[in-house]
Amino acid sequence: GQNIDQPTEMTATEGAIVQINCTYQTSGFNGLFWYQQHAGEAPTFLSYNVLDGLEEKGRFSSFLSRSKGYSYLLLKELQMKDSASYLCAVRDPYSSASKIIFGSGTRLSIRP
Amino acid sequence: GAVVSQHPSWVICKSGTSVKIECRSLDFQATTMFWYRQFPKQSLMLMATSNEGSKATYEQGVEKDKFLINHASLTLSTLTVTSAHPEDSSFYICSARDPGLVHNEQFFGPGTRLTVL
Numbered sequence: 001g002q003n004i005d006q007p008t009e010m011t012a013t014e015g016a017i018v019q020i021n022c023t024y025q026t027s028g029f030n031g032l033f034w035y036q037q038h039a040g041e042a043p044t045f046l047s048y049n050v051l052d053g054l055e056e057k058g059r060f061s062s063f064l065s066r067s068k069g070y071s072y073l074l075l076k077e078l079q080m081k082d083s084a085s086y087l088c089a090v091r092d093p094y095s096s097a098s099k100i101i102f103g104s105g106t107r108l109s110i111r112p
Numbered sequence: 113g114a115v116v117s118q119h120p121s122w123v124i125c126k127s128g129t130s131v132k133i134e135c136r137s138l139d140f141q142a143t144t145m146f147w148y149r150q151f152p153k154q155s156l157m158l159m160a161t162s163n164e165g166s167k168a169t170y171e172q173g174v175e176k177d178k179f180l181i182n183h184a185s186l187t188l189s190t191l192t193v194t195s196a197h198p199e200d201s202s203f204y205i206c207s208a209r210d211p212g213l214v215h216n217e218q219f220f221g222p223g224t225r226l227t228v229l
Contacts, residue, residue, distance in 0.1 A: 042205050042220035097144045097161045104155045
């Protein structure tokens with residue numbers, strides 16, 4: 001089975017940097033996703049990592065270490081609109097349909 | 113990016129009635145769609161994988177006779193909540209996998225908020 005852990009809540013200041021960690025324990029590995037979800041809305045895709053290292057995309061970066069079962073999402077130059085839940089998810093390596101399993105999500109609050 | 117629509121965006125119904133939710137991929141063909149349920153302040157829980165032209169695959173603990181899924185075409189999957197009860201009130205979200213993309217990302221519909229009175 002899969003187990004995904006991430007902090008429940010975080011708070012950060014506008015303009016600052018925040019790192020949201022995610023650890024996973026899976027029987028196999030075939031990719032990790034980060035999604036952003038604003039309250040009452042559907043998740044939107046942020047990033048995908050399947051190899052070790054850092055993927056940068058504008059103000060957002062995502063890092064993966066497969067040997068440690070660890071990923072983080074780094075948000076720079078925080079804006080108030082970044083207040084949202086951030087979901088770490090892993091692809092089920094044994095699913096022919098490529099289903100993904102979500103962690104419980106981290107609710108990020110940005111203060112002025 | 114790929115667009116997935118859902119209809120209706122919200123629905124209120126009486127206990128015992130059935131509700132149908134549609135999920136459409138608008139600019140790509142999706143042989144596989146997924147149905148999730150999300151309770152307040154909780155994460156998305158996968159209910160079932162919808163496969164075009166074949167039976168859906170349900171996750172453990174999800175009643176297939178209560179949550180009927182039909183994936184009749186490459187752009188449409190429907191979820192019918194049969195004999196809905198107040199405990200079925202939730203946010204239902206579908207997603208579609210774009211097989212044409214390298215990472216097979218899933219794109220989510222806007223969700224349907226179901227309230228059962």
